[in-house]
Amino acid sequence: MFQGKKVLQQCRRKGVLTGMLTLCAALLLVAAVYSYHAGFGYVVTIDGAEVAFLAKSDLKELTAFIDQLTDDAEIAFQMQVMRNETLDFVEDRRPGEHQSIAAVKDELRQRLSFSTYGYILTVDGRETVALKSVDDYDRVLRMMKKSYAAERENAVLKDFVIQEEIDFIKRPVQPDEIVSVEEAANILLTGLPQRKTHLVARGDSLWSISRAHNISMAALEAANPQIINRQLKPNDELNLVTVEPLVNVLTVEEVTVTEKIPFTTKYVKDNKLYTSQTKVLTNGKMGEKEVTYLITVENGQETARRVVKETVLSEPVDKVVAKGTAAAPKSGTGRFIWPLASGGTITSTFGPRWGKMHYAVDIAAAGGTPIRAADGGVVTTSSYRGSYGNLVVIDHGNGYSTYYAHNSRLLVKVGERVAKGQTIALMGSTGNSTGNHVHFEIRKHGTPINPLQFF
Template sequence: MGKVGDKSYKFFLGLLKTYKNNIIAFVVALSIGLSFIVYEEGFAYKITVDGETIGITKNIDEVKSFIEELHKKEKQKTGTDIVLNQQIKFERVRVSNKELTDVHKIYANLENAMSFSCKAAAIIVDGKFVTALKNEEEANKVLEMLKNKYARDSDRTYFKEDVKIEEKYIPPKYLVSFEEALKILQQPVKKAVTYTVKENDSLWSIARAHDMYIDDILKLNPGLTENLKPGQVIYLSSAVPNVTVVTEKRIVYKEKIPFETKLTKDDKLYTNQSKVLVEGKKGLKEVTAVVVSYNGVEVSKEVKSENILEKPINKIVAVGSRRISYVATGSFNYPARGTITSRFGQRWGRFHTGVDIAAPQGSPIYAADGGTVIFSGWESGYGYLVKIDHHNGYVTYYGHASKLLVKKGDKVAKGQKIALVGSTGRATGPHLHFEVRKNGVPIDPMPFLNRR
């Protein structure tokens, strides 16, 4: 463009060279040349921007350098390669002087009509333009910085979304600084997420839980009605950052293994009794897991392996299967474990109405047979005493107790713990005074006693 005149001139010189020996040719050439010069003085240039005329001028070089200047300024501003979005053409036209446009008017028109695109490294997230920096190095740096923000001591760091850097020509206003890009990438944006309807969900409860309006849920789900069914999948929008940094960290920790409680039957125990045979003990395992976090917030923990260091020991409990009976069997069991230190009958000039069984202070005293407690309290000489009526003419006495475990009116089973051995009342050391009365008269218990 703008070279038509030069070409004509070269053509004229060419003619001059070719026909320099031919005077006629020279004259012809000279006359052409002269007429050309005369003709050229009437020429100007029509400037069009994308086909639209913005002015006519003879000062074409000035206009061109003005355009160059605009280009250069824009390039300096963005710091990247820039391209002009429009096509500017200069067309040589023959016009009268009054048709020429004032050069300042042309400048103003050019500034209005021209726009630039700059070369940028665009960050594309899931196929969508999010932001752009002036070069790939900066774009990479900002993405790395974002990752490092959450990486800490993680084993693997990556973006949840498909994040790409693409070279693109964009309007310069979209070009941002490093800091701005970092901010934009972390900005929350509304994204569509799927939600599976749960039991008792309503549009209202879902809207509330997701910070949405019911109208917006309906807009996202054409045809949706209030009749939600559990398991139904609907769309919701959720505010999530433009990019999500996923970090994975392998962790190893020790965890206790709980034990089980196993029950076994024991016909020696009553149904309301139980006995721990083996105390349970928790085991220990070493767990290797991978913790996954989104932008630093833990979202899942996946156990990769477990190594048992100590097996748990199950607790074993014997549960009584013996039915409780408060009815007397007619025979008596030994009411305490110990040594008989004094028998029934004459003793040091006094009549001993029962047998004494020496046993350690606090050891248990058992009912010799089933029956009803008719006395539980203090009685002179006996100290703390329990009396059991077996409803078969026999009543048994348990004296010198340190502690009473039953009260008057209680039904007791044969072998049930009723008191603890002591030395209350007239006693010189801890022992049980056991007495059997038949129809109110003390008798020798020894012939009745069964070894336990």
């Protein structure tokens, strides 16, 4: 009985041991399988070059990250983009070599770049600026035409010709190369800064070089900081930054304007006037006409114009002037004429003024107005005389003399015999004077008398 129990216990122990061995073997197998598969991952390559080894479990997160980079680029540039680099994932087994997902993301963030398809404007085959779409290409041409149409008031654009061949090609570009319609039109019309050089020759100066290349002195000096005190030597090489249009534009504009028609002056003889005298019988009046021109403009500069229509709106009125034929006496008559041919404003009369006596009449008019002899006689003074300024005095030979002061210019000489109405000086403000006027005195036997009693 006892021996039977002992055998039974031994059998039970053997069964437990066998089970444990089986379990251990199974666990070892699972661990081995896990270890084998855990070594699998993806070799990440950019344009065929390996950049990282990614755990298999991180692939989904990484592809989502790449999609996010693309979305971010499209938001930033406001356009559809494409990745410039070829990105591949090659499965491989490298136990213990996996890089962290964060490290792989950083690597791709630095290495990946994006581009978009742009429409490159070409001028006679030369690439210029990149646009976003074909529609932008059409809009650029329309904007260029519109900018010329708006330049001249009352102008109707009849023709617009870009003398170069404008086209476009489609190819990948960096998103920041894309320019707006406004920028593209402006660049084509005004150009981009271009760097050139100038070899200094004997006799050159900064001023002459700036004029020759149509750039400012300031821009020339800024481009050449090596210049000291504007001193140049032959064979010095200067940097030039010039801007020239990329296209040449010719326009034909129709412009309608209103223009004045000048009147003519006709003279008639009058034997009641001295030869030095004239009298306006009819004031002239300008007419008006409406003129339509066709104007040719190249790069903003007018090169030709021709009249295509002209309509007279009002005819001009001739000015009629009577011209004296009577010989003026060169001696005094005792009858005086106004020292200005017409008009003038009396600014001060004969009599008390500012606490003392004013012995003349002041007559104001524009500077340079002709002053004429009030009567015939002999010039006794024609020079600068203190407070009178430039003074002319005429002795009329009958006890009368006349004074003409403050003139800007004297036209007669002492001893010269002048006729009534002859121009003797030009109005000014010399001497003790506060404005353009003639100080006109009449004296009888040396005593001043009121000139206005004669008029």
